[in-house]
Amino acid sequence: MQKTKPSSELYIGLMSGTSLDGIDAGLVDLSNDQTKVLAFHYQPFPAELRQQIHQLSQPDQPVLLEEYGAIDAELGQLFAEATLALLEKAKVSATSICAIGSHGQTVYHAPNGPHGFSLQISDPNRIAQITGITTVADFRRRDIAAGGQGAPLVPAFHHAMFSRPDQAITVLNIGGIANITVLKQDVILGFDTGPGNTLMDYWCLQNLGQNYDANGNWASKGKANDELLSHLLDDTYFRAIPPKSTGKEYFSPTWLEQKLSPFRAGPAEDIQATLCQFTANSIADAILKYAADSHEILVCGGGVHNLQLLSMLRERLPAPMTSTAEYGIDPDHVEAIAFAWLAKQTLHNRPGNLCSVTGARTPVVLGGIYPGRN
Ligand SMILES: Nc1ncnc2c1ncn2[C@@H]1O[C@H](COP(=O)(O)OP(=O)(O)OP(=O)(O)O)[C@@H](O)[C@H]1O
Numbered sequence: 001m002q003k004t005k006p007s008s009e010l011y012i013g014l015m016s017g018t019s020l021d022g023i024d025a026g027l028v029d030l031s032n033d034q035t036k037v038l039a040f041h042y043q044p045f046p047a048e049l050r051q052q053i054h055q056l057s058q059p060d061q062p063v064l065l066e067e068y069g070a071i072d073a074e075l076g077q078l079f080a081e082a083t084l085a086l087l088e089k090a091k092v093s094a095t096s097i098c099a100i101g102s103h104g105q106t107v108y109h110a111p112n113g114p115h116g117f118s119l120q121i122s123d124p125n126r127i128a129q130i131t132g133i134t135t136v137a138d139f140r141r142r143d144i145a146a147g148g149q150g151a152p153l154v155p156a157f158h159h160a161m162f163s164r165p166d167q168a169i170t171v172l173n174i175g176g177i178a179n180i181t182v183l184k185q186d187v188i189l190g191f192d193t194g195p196g197n198t199l200m201d202y203w204c205l206q207n208l209g210q211n212y213d214a215n216g217n218w219a220s221k222g223k224a225n226d227e228l229l230s231h232l233l234d235d236t237y238f239r240a241i242p243p244k245s246t247g248k249e250y251f252s253p254t255w256l257e258q259k260l261s262p263f264r265a266g267p268a269e270d271i272q273a274t275l276c277q278f279t280a281n282s283i284a285d286a287i288l289k290y291a292a293d294s295h296e297i298l299v300c301g302g303g304v305h306n307l308q309l310l311s312m313l314r315e316r317l318p319a320p321m322t323s324t325a326e327y328g329i330d331p332d333h334v335e336a337i338a339f340a341w342l343a344k345q346t347l348h349n350r351p352g353n354l355c356s357v358t359g360a361r362t363p364v365v366l367g368g369i370y371p372g373r374n
């Protein structure tokens with residue numbers, strides 16, 4: 001394998017998000033303040049593992065520590081394998097890489113209260129041992145220790161990548177959970193708006209046996225129920241003022257089933273159409289409230305593939321929507337690349353959090369460093 005030229009600063013970002021679909025692995029050159037994506041690899045999770053992680057993340061399920069430890073180790077192994085596959089694809093040697101930024105898999109996010117925490121698993125010791133590459137992991141807990149939400153963390157990267165001196169820009173990520181970053185001249189805001197794809201994915205799996213509603217086709221066949229829509233939007237999370245973050249522990253199947261219980265009659269596609277409209281409205285309401293003066297809304301995350309969701313969003317948003325691909329990063333790659341960038345921040349002893357976003361009392365250097373052999 002070739003060694004890349006010494007002027008490059010190569011980092012790898014590893015991300016597995018709340019949708020539990022698999023591992024995104026991105027190789028990026030971050031030299032001279034650039035963000036040049038060189039290669040990408042996606043490795044889906046085996047169905048059984050996906051189910052096991054889902055079980056681990058349920059708020060009302062007991063967890064066996066033995067099972068938890070084994071899943072952490074298995075994920076570490078898989079993240080390391082995804083890294084090796086990425087290096088193979090890119091024809092780059094492990095010794096050329098400065099560090100890996102591994103987000104891991106969120107299994108529980110409960111940042112509020114005196115003992116708030118956020119748990120991302122995928123044993124970084126294994127990643128560093130198997131790949132030989134220095135690995136930065138556990139990005140969220142230092143921010144929580146400093147009084148922050150521990151999320152979202154990607155806004156600092158959005159700022160470095162997408163901000164413009166003369167225009168207000170909003171970046172919208174539609175993953176399992178949706179979050180926005182508002183980039184204005186004098187202030188950066190950012191918070192989770194609520195569900196992204198998670199409730200639509202759940203309803204689709206229950207009724208069609210498919211992991212998601214491909215292109216939003218199923219939702220487009222239904223008719224939204226206005227009464228149910230209002231009932232879904234009537235939730236304290238949407239009224240709460242940022243800093244705020246959420247997860248699948250809150251917007252869970254149980255949350256949805258409770259909301260749906262008076263509305264079960266009628267075709268399942270009408271419920272899917274309502275969930276799609278609900279997702280679009282909760283996102284649009286947040287943007288209208290905090291970023292109505294945006295010139296442009298840059299969209300990323302798997303939700304960009306849901307055409308019905310995009311069309312509902314377009315009707316309500318105050319500015320045109322553009323894929324982040326137009327500004328240099330494939331919308332499916334943004335989060336993984338952000339964790340490569342955050343790893344660089346950590347190795348250079350620079351903070352990765354933004355107090356205006358997470359609510360932390362001070363900027364802090366994020367994550368733990370697990371030395372490699374590089
Ligand atoms: N072709 C498609 N049509 C409709 N939806 C799609 C399509 N492809 C992906 N998605 C949606 O995107 C989701 C995955 O998005 P993504 O990978 O951004 O989420 P994530 O990173 O796991 O979540 P988060 O950002 O909350 O951590 C899928 O679960 C699905 O709902």
Ligand SMILES: CC(=O)N[C@H]1[C@@H]2OC[C@@H](O2)[C@@H](O)[C@@H]1O[C@H](C)C(=O)O
Pocket residue numbers: 017018106109118150151152153154155173175176177178179192245246247335
């Ligand atoms: C706890 C956790 O994993 N949160 C995720 C999740 O997925 C989207 C949204 O909720 C965001 O707050 C965050 O991820 C991105 C990468 C972030 O920290 O910016």
